[in-house]
Amino acid sequence: MITAVELGLIYAIMALGVYLTFRILDFPDLTVDGSFTTGAAVASVGIVNGMNPWLATVLAFFAGMVAGVITGLLHTKGKIDGLLAGILTMIALYSINLRIMGKANTPLLGEQTLISPMRASGILGSWASVAIFFAVCLAFVAVIVWFLHTELGMAMRATGDNQEMIRSFGVSTDNQKILGLALSNGLVALSGAVIAQYQGFADIGMGIGLILIGLASVIVGQAIFTQRYIWLAAIAVVFGAVIYRLVIQLALSAGLQVNDMKLISAVLVVVALLLPKWKGFQKIIKTFTKRPQPVTESKEEVRTNA
Amino acid sequence: MLEIKNLSRTFFPGTVNERKALRNINLNLADGEFVTVIGSNGAGKSTVLNMVAGKLQPDAGSVAIGGKNVTKLADYQRAKYIGRVFQDPMAGTAPTMSIEENMALAYARGRFRGLGLGVGAKRRELFVEELKSLELGLEKRLKTKVGLLSGGQRQALSLLMATFSKPKILLLDEHTAALDPQRAALVSRLTKEIVERHQLTTLMVTHNMEQALALGTRLIMMHDGQIILDLNQEEKSKMTVNDLLDEFGKIKGAQLDDKTMLQ
Numbered sequence: 407m408i409t410a411v412e413l414g415l416i417y418a419i420m421a422l423g424v425y426l427t428f429r430i431l432d433f434p435d436l437t438v439d440g441s442f443t444t445g446a447a448v449a450s451v452g453i454v455n456g457m458n459p460w461l462a463t464v465l466a467f468f469a470g471m472v473a474g475v476i477t478g479l480l481h482t483k484g485k486i487d488g489l490l491a492g493i494l495t496m497i498a499l500y501s502i503n504l505r506i507m508g509k510a511n512t513p514l515l516g517e518q519t520l521i522s523p524m525r526a527s528g529i530l531g532s533w534a535s536v537a538i539f540f541a542v543c544l545a546f547v548a549v550i551v552w553f554l555h556t557e558l559g560m561a562m563r564a565t566g567d568n569q570e571m572i573r574s575f576g577v578s579t580d581n582q583k584i585l586g587l588a589l590s591n592g593l594v595a596l597s598g599a600v601i602a603q604y605q606g607f608a609d610i611g612m613g614i615g616l617i618l619i620g621l622a623s624v625i626v627g628q629a630i631f632t633q634r635y636i637w638l639a640a641i642a643v644v645f646g647a648v649i650y651r652l653v654i655q656l657a658l659s660a661g662l663q664v665n666d667m668k669l670i671s672a673v674l675v676v677v678a679l680l681l682p683k684w685k686g687f688q689k690i691i692k693t694f695t696k697r698p699q700p701v702t703e704s705k706e707e708v709r710t711n712a
Numbered sequence: 713m714l715e716i717k718n719l720s721r722t723f724f725p726g727t728v729n730e731r732k733a734l735r736n737i738n739l740n741l742a743d744g745e746f747v748t749v750i751g752s753n754g755a756g757k758s759t760v761l762n763m764v765a766g767k768l769q770p771d772a773g774s775v776a777i778g779g780k781n782v783t784k785l786a787d788y789q790r791a792k793y794i795g796r797v798f799q800d801p802m803a804g805t806a807p808t809m810s811i812e813e814n815m816a817l818a819y820a821r822g823r824f825r826g827l828g829l830g831v832g833a834k835r836r837e838l839f840v841e842e843l844k845s846l847e848l849g850l851e852k853r854l855k856t857k858v859g860l861l862s863g864g865q866r867q868a869l870s871l872l873m874a875t876f877s878k879p880k881i882l883l884l885d886e887h888t889a890a891l892d893p894q895r896a897a898l899v900s901r902l903t904k905e906i907v908e909r910h911q912l913t914t915l916m917v918t919h920n921m922e923q924a925l926a927l928g929t930r931l932i933m934m935h936d937g938q939i940i941l942d943l944n945q946e947e948k949s950k951m952t953v954n955d956l957l958d959e960f961g962k963i964k965g966a967q968l969d970d971k972t973m974l975q
Contacts, residue, residue, distance in 0.1 A: 576791035
């Protein structure tokens with residue numbers, strides 16, 4: 407149970423990356439399946455070769471950014487459809503990840519990692535470690551929310567909202583997309599790096615189907631929380647990631663096998679997408695929450711030429 | 713301020729659909745001049761506007777703003793000189809962002825966008841002052857998402873956003889056409905006030921002849937990719953809608969804009 411929450415909080419950082427592309431930029435980015443493993447591979451190989459685990463994790467972040475930039479360039483400069491651009495980078499990264507690791511699996515047994523001090527002091531798997539991971543997630547949420555309120559971040563939000571408009575105010579939407587994809591994949595790779603350290607190995611297949619986990623987290627979170635404020639939406643993503651892990655945990659304890667996880671993920675995303683559209687569900691939600699009143703037109707507006 | 717030289721553009725060249733959208737257009741706007749553009753369907757009004765904005769590239773000719781040749785610049789690169797209001801009231805604002813955030817997006821036009829906060833206390837004061845000039849009460853709803861505003865309110869906000877950073881050129885593309893008559897009158901009045909207050913050099917395309925006569929200091933009529941009539945302020949002031957219709961009548965085979973016919 408606690409392990410599921412811990413995992414959820416680490417995956418939440420990946421989900422925040424998916425939130426940046428999927429919700430803020432309105433860009434369905436499939437690069438994450440590859441860049442997650444890239445992050446894990448870079449950090450693991452670094453650590454195995456004696457690199458400081460902090461440095462290795464930061465390096466993983468930058469490796470992910472490079473992957474995002476490549477998808478961004480394919481999409482904006484190469485005019486390749488967003489989905490296809492992501493798939494192309496994802497597939498190419500599979501080979502690159504194998505090159506980085508030199509084999510399909512890099513174990514981190516006995517290595518000094520970000521997680522090993524926590525494991526040594528015995529707080530891993532306790533509420534203390536959950537508190538630590540949650541605090542780290544909140545720090546990431548805070549930075550992302552702050553960024554989205556800077557001039558640069560607002561230009562990025564506007565790019566996802568109304569491209570024509572923000573171009574007319576002098577913003578290169580191409581550059582915004584590349585930057586957004588870079589940041590997003592940086593976060594995804596960072597999450598991959600921490601997961602590798604948490605589970606004690608990096609594996610070539612660890613990113614497969616990851617986009618579904620990311621989407622499930624974003625969608626589940628936002629089906630439960632309102633999207634009215636950015637900070638609330640970002641926190642919702644963190645909770646969505648944890649809820650996703652708990653659902654998986656429940657499914658496993660109900661007798662389903664680890665091999666069924668991808669199917670469970672897919673079903674969960676479908677449910678999260680379809681449930682809010684179902685009228686009965688909307689009624690239930692309405693009884694619990696007050697809907698924001700639509701703004702009425704002020705009378706002054708009907709003033710005409712005197 | 714705006715210099716358009718020998719601008720030409722042919723759509724679908726070499727095909728059966730070949731259409732000469734612009735034939736060697738020349739147009740100079742002096743500083744502070746407010747030109748209204750009317751014309752038949754497919755006359756090239758919007759094409760001219762889109763070429764000034766950088767949305768379309770000409771086959772030949774050049775566009776210069778304030779003496780600087782901008783023909784090769786992409787739309788977002790020349791946006792620092794140009795304020796633009798679109799026909800669709802939804803097109804000029806970001807719907808999921810608040811009124812003050814939209815103002816901040818507009819405020820940063822043509823400047824470097826860094827990691828400073830978009831909406832600070834000082835800027836908010838400025839935005840409140842600017843919004844007050846619309847007299848729509850929007851200054852009391854700074855945190856409201858723009859998507860919740862009515863079409864008229866959004867278009868008024870778009871107009872303010874396009875103008876309050878004082879662009880060298882203001883482009884208005886039938887910006888009142890999608891509004892009901894009352895809202896259109898409101899946006900028309902605001903346009904007149906704002907352009908006069910900031911002395912903006914303005915190019916406005918309209919299908920509404922009354923509006924074309926009521927607003928602006930100069931009137932241009934286009935047909936088949938050419939300018940066929942150019943009236944200065946004095947000549948324009950003597951014109952009536954019927955005179956303009958007569959001018960249209962002189963052109964053989966000219967078909968009036970559908971929307972104009974409906975009025």
